[in-house]
Amino acid sequence: MSGGRVDVAVVGLGPAGRALASACATRGLRVVAVDPRPDAVWAPTYGVWEDELVGLPASVVRSRLAAPEVRAVDVHRLSRRYVVLDNVALQAALPLGDVDVRRGRLDDAGVAALTSSARVVVDARGARPQGLRVDDPAPAQTAFGVVVPADVAAPALQGAEALLMDWRTDWRADGDGAGTAGLRPSFLYAIPLGDGTVLLEETCLAASPPLHVEELEARLRRRLAARGVAPSAVDAPLGREVVHIPMRGRGRPPVEGTLAHGVAGRGGHVVTGYSVAHALRRSRTLADELAAGHAPRGVDAPAPADALREAGLRAVLRLDVEGTLALFDGFGRLPAHLQRAYMSRDGSLLDVATAMGSMFRRMPWSGRRELARATLLP
Numbered sequence: 001m002s003g004g005r006v007d008v009a010v011v012g013l014g015p016a017g018r019a020l021a022s023a024c025a026t027r028g029l030r031v032v033a034v035d036p037r038p039d040a041v042w043a044p045t046y047g048v049w050e051d052e053l054v055g056l057p058a059s060v061v062r063s064r065l066a067a068p069e070v071r072a073v074d075v076h077r078l079s080r081r082y083v084v085l086d087n088v089a090l091q092a093a094l095p096l097g098d099v100d101v102r103r104g105r106l107d108d109a110g111v112a113a114l115t116s117s118a119r120v121v122v123d124a125r126g127a128r129p130q131g132l133r134v135d136d137p138a139p140a141q142t143a144f145g146v147v148v149p150a151d152v153a154a155p156a157l158q159g160a161e162a163l164l165m166d167w168r169t170d171w172r173a174d175g176d177g178a179g180t181a182g183l184r185p186s187f188l189y190a191i192p193l194g195d196g197t198v199l200l201e202e203t204c205l206a207a208s209p210p211l212h213v214e215e216l217e218a219r220l221r222r223r224l225a226a227r228g229v230a231p232s233a234v235d236a237p238l239g240r241e242v243v244h245i246p247m248r249g250r251g252r253p254p255v256e257g258t259l260a261h262g263v264a265g266r267g268g269h270v271v272t273g274y275s276v277a278h279a280l281r282r283s284r285t286l287a288d289e290l291a292a293g294h295a296p297r298g299v300d301a302p303a304p305a306d307a308l309r310e311a312g313l314r315a316v317l318r319l320d321v322e323g324t325l326a327l328f329d330g331f332g333r334l335p336a337h338l339q340r341a342y343m344s345r346d347g348s349l350l351d352v353a354t355a356m357g358s359m360f361r362r363m364p365w366s367g368r369r370e371l372a373r374a375t376l377l378p
């Protein structure tokens with residue numbers, strides 16, 4: 001790298017890397033960033049809780065949903081605003097004008113080599129910088145979604161403004177009396193995108209090995225048909241989205257001498273798979289630390305609450321369909337502040353323990369037994 005030693009080298013310009021590079025440059029640091037497609041608009045449909053989106057202009061919100069619902073056996077309206085991000089506006093709100101942006105794809109050795117030309121090297125290359133393997137066995141969230149006009153999607157929403165998680169089982173194969181024994185649960189995520197279209201996505205919250213996207217597409221097709229949505233919604237949608245989120249991020253320590261940020265590190269929530277709101281916030285505080293001359297030893301240090309979230313992931317991976325419905329009815333019955341604690345990447349041990357304990361007490365006895373078995377067995 002020419003031009004002398006820089007303050008920060010950021011590898012990867014997804015939400016985590018871009019937010020950090022931009023925040024560091026804004027604070028006057030000399031920043032180099034490397035990404036194979038630095039100008040690309042991010043493809044995923046990112047949703048976050050509005051209260052977790054701080055320090056950004058209103059333009060970054062594409063769609064605002066006042067009361068998304070969780071449906072399991074019962075219907076639960078969440079009194080918490082959920083927003084869909086406008087990726088073009090978000091990227092514009094994280095400008096790279098003062099960053100030396102380079103086009104390139106680096107392996108671990110290439111990232112490590114940057115330590116000779118940058119005071120701090122941050123690896124933000126995502127969970128799988130070498131590309132996703134179809135047979136990746138790590139626990140992952142997978143989903144298959146279609147974008148359709150709002151009037152086409154209306155029967156799927158069944159009167160809800162938005163469905164954050166609809167766990168009901170109308171995705172089952174009909175006609176053969178099929179139950180759900182042995183099947184991984186999945187839910188419908190149905191989110192208006194603010195431009196007269198709706199994302200309808202069949203999602204497996206987490207499975208190991210991950211549930212195949214083809215299976216999720218078939219379930220979406222059956223679920224939508226059961227609700228009276230025309231088959232063309234899946235056959236000829238306005239857009240498609242495929243999701244694969246390794247729940248534990250990269251799942252190995254950072255490259256020697258570097259920091260790992262976003263899902264390259266420990267920035268993701270191991271139960272929900274979400275990371276964007278946390279990464280945007282953490283980028284600012286990390287940039288503050290770097291601008292103050294500190295040399296942080298890690299970005300998202302291990303925390304006592306991690307063990308509880310890992311137990312939460314174990315439960316999600318092991319619970320059958322009935323147990324999962326009971327779990328999310330328990331979640332839906334929580335007061336809003338405990339729902340927040342359960343889903344937040346930043347909740348304290350006490351917050352998360354209180355939320356999980358309260359969920360447990362709000363479940364029926366059969367559900368509690370299943371949850372205890374799923375969580376506590378090795």
Ligand SMILES: Cc1cc2nc3c(=O)[nH]c(=O)nc-3n(C[C@H](O)[C@H](O)[C@H](O)COP(=O)(O)OP(=O)(O)OC[C@H]3O[C@@H](n4cnc5c(N)ncnc54)[C@H](O)[C@@H]3O)c2cc1C
Nearest residue numbers: 012013014015016044047105106125126262263274275276
């Ligand atoms: C379809 C989809 C939908 C999602 N929806 C949500 C959501 O609604 N809310 C939420 O919070 N989370 C969501 N997630 C999960 C997670 O938050 C995202 O994966 C998020 O993009 C992670 O941000 P990141 O910057 O850490 O990594 P990434 O977004 O993966 O960014 C990594 C960057 O590194 C670059 N890169 C990769 N390899 C190399 C290399 N070898 N050298 C240099 N650069 C490299 C890539 O080009 C990319 O720009 C979703 C994920 C997917 C896949």
